[in-house]
Amino acid sequence: MRDDTMVGIRGLRTAFELPGRTFVVHDNLDFDVRRGEVVSLVGGSGTGKTVLLRQILGLERPAAGEIRVLGQPVSEMGRRGAASRVGMLFQHGALFSAFSVLQNIAFPLRELRTLPRELVLEAAMVKLQMVGLKPEDASKMPADLSGGMIKRVALARALIMDPPLLLLDEPTAGLDPDSSDGFVSLLRALHRDLALTVIMVTHDLDTLFELSTRIAVLADRKVIVTGPPKEVIAFQHPFVHDFFLGQRGQRAMELLREYPFAV
Amino acid sequence: MHEPSTPRLETSADGGVQAAQVLGQWTAAQLARPGLLDQLRAALARFGSNAAWDLRGADQLDHVGAQLLWDHWGHQRPQRLELLPAQSAVLERVEQFSSEPPRRPPLGWRGRYLALGEGVLSAALQLREFVRLTGQLALNTLRLARAPQEGPWRDFSGHLYHIGATALPITALVGFLIGVVLAYLTAKQLRQFGADAYIVNILGVALIRELGPMLAAILVAGRSGSSITAQIGVMRVTDELDAMSVMGISHSFRLVLPRAMALAIAMPLVSVWTTLCALAGGMLAADISLGITPTYFLRALPDAVQVGSLVLATSKSVVFGLLIALIGCHYGLQVEPNTQSLGRGTTASVVTAITVVILVDALFAIAFQEVGF
Numbered sequence: 336m337r338d339d340t341m342v343g344i345r346g347l348r349t350a351f352e353l354p355g356r357t358f359v360v361h362d363n364l365d366f367d368v369r370r371g372e373v374v375s376l377v378g379g380s381g382t383g384k385t386v387l388l389r390q391i392l393g394l395e396r397p398a399a400g401e402i403r404v405l406g407q408p409v410s411e412m413g414r415r416g417a418a419s420r421v422g423m424l425f426q427h428g429a430l431f432s433a434f435s436v437l438q439n440i441a442f443p444l445r446e447l448r449t450l451p452r453e454l455v456l457e458a459a460m461v462k463l464q465m466v467g468l469k470p471e472d473a474s475k476m477p478a479d480l481s482g483g484m485i486k487r488v489a490l491a492r493a494l495i496m497d498p499p500l501l502l503l504d505e506p507t508a509g510l511d512p513d514s515s516d517g518f519v520s521l522l523r524a525l526h527r528d529l530a531l532t533v534i535m536v537t538h539d540l541d542t543l544f545e546l547s548t549r550i551a552v553l554a555d556r557k558v559i560v561t562g563p564p565k566e567v568i569a570f571q572h573p574f575v576h577d578f579f580l581g582q583r584g585q586r587a588m589e590l591l592r593e594y595p596f597a598v
Numbered sequence: 599m600h601e602p603s604t605p606r607l608e609t610s611a612d613g614g615v616q617a618a619q620v621l622g623q624w625t626a627a628q629l630a631r632p633g634l635l636d637q638l639r640a641a642l643a644r645f646g647s648n649a650a651w652d653l654r655g656a657d658q659l660d661h662v663g664a665q666l667l668w669d670h671w672g673h674q675r676p677q678r679l680e681l682l683p684a685q686s687a688v689l690e691r692v693e694q695f696s697s698e699p700p701r702r703p704p705l706g707w708r709g710r711y712l713a714l715g716e717g718v719l720s721a722a723l724q725l726r727e728f729v730r731l732t733g734q735l736a737l738n739t740l741r742l743a744r745a746p747q748e749g750p751w752r753d754f755s756g757h758l759y760h761i762g763a764t765a766l767p768i769t770a771l772v773g774f775l776i777g778v779v780l781a782y783l784t785a786k787q788l789r790q791f792g793a794d795a796y797i798v799n800i801l802g803v804a805l806i807r808e809l810g811p812m813l814a815a816i817l818v819a820g821r822s823g824s825s826i827t828a829q830i831g832v833m834r835v836t837d838e839l840d841a842m843s844v845m846g847i848s849h850s851f852r853l854v855l856p857r858a859m860a861l862a863i864a865m866p867l868v869s870v871w872t873t874l875c876a877l878a879g880g881m882l883a884a885d886i887s888l889g890i891t892p893t894y895f896l897r898a899l900p901d902a903v904q905v906g907s908l909v910l911a912t913s914k915s916v917v918f919g920l921l922i923a924l925i926g927c928h929y930g931l932q933v934e935p936n937t938q939s940l941g942r943g944t945t946a947s948v949v950t951a952i953t954v955v956i957l958v959d960a961l962f963a964i965a966f967q968e969v970g971f
Contacts, residue, residue: 419627432936437699444662447630454669456699458626458662464695474700478936496626497660528687 339370340406341500341532342391347400349386360386362556364400370499373526373533374561375543378553379574384536387553388502391534392423405500418443422493426505428485430477430492437463437473440491462491467521483514487521494525503535507542519545540579552578603657605629607641610652617650617678624656624663642670650678659685664692728928734850735858735924742855753856761822761857762864766871769817773872776813777805777879785887794888798895799902801880807907807970810873812959815918818861818868819951823926826857827947830930831940839931849931858923865919866912873911906970914962918955925951 347364350357360383368374376384389395390402393409402409405420430439441459444450463473466487477485486506493501506522507515519542526533526546537543543550544564551561552575560570568579605622622628629635645651651667653659668689673696681689705713742749784800830853833839839849877899884890929947933939 419625433938444626444630447626449630449632449635450626450662451635453699454662454665457669457696458665460697460699461661461665461692461695464697465691470697470700474702476936478934496662528691530684 340367341370341372341404342366342368342534343401343403344387344391345401347387347390347402348398349383349390349395350398359556361397361400361553364557366551366558366561368532368534370532371530372548373535373546374549374551375547376534376536376551376553377538377543377578379578382553382556384553385504388423388504388534388536392421392502418493418498419496420498421500421502422496422498423502424486424489424493424504424506426508428477428489430480430485430489432477434477435473436468436475436477436480436488439477439488440495442492443495459491459495462495463488465494465525466491467517481514482509483511483518486510486514486518490521490525494529497529499530499532501531501533503533503537505537505539506535507537507539515539515542522546603628604631605634605638605656605663607638607645609644616645617652618645620651620653620656620659620667622656623658624666625658625660626662629662629666638666649676650680651676652680653685654680654682656685659688661688661692664688665696668692668696724928724932727932728924731850731854731924731928731931735854738848738851738855741851750852750856753852754860757857757860758864760825761818761860762868765818765821765864765868768821769814769868769872770875772817773810773813773875774879776809777801777876777881778883780804780809780876781880781883782887785884789888794890795894795898797880797884797888797890798898801877801884802899802902803907805876805880806873806903807911808959808963810876811869811911811915811918812955813876814869814872815865815915815922815955815959816952817872818865818919819922819955820948822861823922823951824944824948826923826926827930827933827944828940830927831933831943834931834933835935835937835940837935854923854927857927858920861919861923862916863919865922866915869911869915869918904970908970910962910966910969914959917958917962921954921958922951925954 344364344366347361347366348359349361350359352358360381364387366387376387378384386395390397391404391409393404431442434442437456437459438445440462441455444455444458445452460470460473464470468484468487468491472480472484477488480488503522507518510518522533523546525531533546535542535546547564549561550564550567551558552567552570552572553559554572554574559572560567560575567575603623605620605624605628608619608621610617610619629638653667656663664685675689675693703709781797781801784797785794788794788797788800830839833842833853842849842852881892881895884895885892926947929943929950933943
């Protein structure tokens with residue numbers, strides 16, 4: 336395993352027991368993510384993209400195989416201070432609805448229980464503005480936020496301890512095109528400024544081409560192809576063909592250009 | 599000796615000028631180690647912002663670490679500061695975005711006065727909503743009477759099962775034990791007067807008229823009142839209530855009516871069942887402690903308790919059932935779409951339902967004191 340490997344997956348097998356039969360999602364899947372990459376996972380529904388993301392986070396255990404995150408086995412992930420190793424942006428934000436925006440962002444720091452309150456709140460204010468929110472938004476409650484703002488707050492919370500690895504589940508799903516564009520440029524700026532490694536699951540081709548340095552296609556229980564967008568599109572496989580070269584794909588392809596910050 | 603990653607400060611004399619060297623990992627995870635921050639603050643206190651600062655030796659500097667330094671420097675850069683480009687970027691962001699977290703203004707007298715008014719108004723509003731809900735239930739009952747085939751009968755039978763049938767074991771257990779306790783307690787007192795036979799009257803009247811219906815109502819309020827509020831509240835959180843409104847289906851007809859009907863029918867039945875179990879417990883305890891045989895107990899019971907008491911107990915239970923259903927539905931419909939409100943609503947529902955049951959029971963006791971004696 337190379338030194339700059341952020342996530343290393345070897346021989347992964349995921350299976351769900353359904354009544355009467357076993358449904359194999361991943362079988363002998365190998366996959367690596369290196370420092371500084373923005374890797375997009377794509378695949379048809381039921382190919383286990385979100386499951387893979389959850390396994391990288393240690394929320395689900397694979398049936399077999401090994402996942403190492405930042406060089407450590409994934410079972411070590413849940414320890415104290417996990418927020419300083421990996422940040423996760425859930426599809427619907429998963430903000431704590433009982434807390435205000437600022438309390439939500441400050442939560443991982445506050446739970447360390449040793450940092451003084453003022454420092455924690457100041458650090459949260461900095462993150463709040465880094466994701467493009469205004470100081471006035473700090474005391475709002477999650478129920479009063481728009482979809483785009485929820486994603487921004489959730490992102491600020493994921494980044495509060497400056498983790499080197501950021502996972503995104505459908506970062507632009509449910510946003511209108513304007514907010515979606517804004518969020519994509521925010522993610523790109525943060526990736527550049529904070530030297531993040533990003534793994535995301537997305538169906539949105541615009542987001543995919545705007546952000547990804549590498550695309551990994553999940554099909555037939557494996558990663559069938561991985562590489563820069565252009566290489567992946569040229570790959571011969573029915574799913575790849577339908578996904579990228581259908582009508583929807585044609586429109587988004589016009590946006591395709593080399594990622595300017597490729598590592 | 600320190601681990602190399604421990605954030606620390608060292609002094610270096612750089613051309614006669616005292617310089618603070620920042621070393622180690624200045625990250626939130628490191629700074630949060632117990633006791634470390636106090637040490638660091640003591641170390642920081644030795645250097646003012648006029649000292650020279652050298653951050654180039656630090657292995658890592660995240661936004662929390664930069665914030666700590668920035669606060670120490672009094673929100674301005676020291677005149678002599680050596681940085682790596684990456685550190686400079688972090689510090690620039692802290693510099694640009696540092697701002698006071700908003701403080702909640704202290705609550706003055708005027709604030710308290712306004713809060714009181716708000717509380718009173720919201721209580722009045724709650725009451726109004728409750729009356730509206732009750733009225734709507736009455737109208738829906740008429741609608742059901744006119745067109746019974748349109749009624750939500752499947753829901754009704756489901757609720758009847760969940761509220762009534764599944765409550766039988768727990769109400770039986772509690773009723774039986776209360777019966778035993780009450781019998782032992784009165785047996786002790788009665789023996790002093792040699793009035794052993796009166797235990798049948800005391801147990802009969804107390805359990806049939808008051809304790810049976812009340813126990814059943816309190817248990818059902820805790821079990822079913824909370825679940826009604828939670829069910830309807832979750833539907834609010836997940837927008838299911840709005841979906842129903844959009845389809846033109848009345849919440850009151852589809853959600854409140856079947857629950858109210860089910861509780862109005864299940865409650866008297868559960869109440870009778872609880873009373874029977876309590877009497878069984880009392881009978882057993884009377885046999886053991888006073889030697890009053892079950893045969894005598896059963897023969898004396900009809901003389902001790904008039905039919906009026908039975909009618910009163912049953913009709914009381916119907917009212918309790920309706921109230922529990924209405925209170926549960928009321929708080930469920932008041933839930934706002936967030937988890938905190940859901941929890942608050944469920945608690946309020948159970949507390950209110952139990953309080954109201956006891957209150958109404960007292961009203962019944964006073965209003966019908968002549969009935970059944």
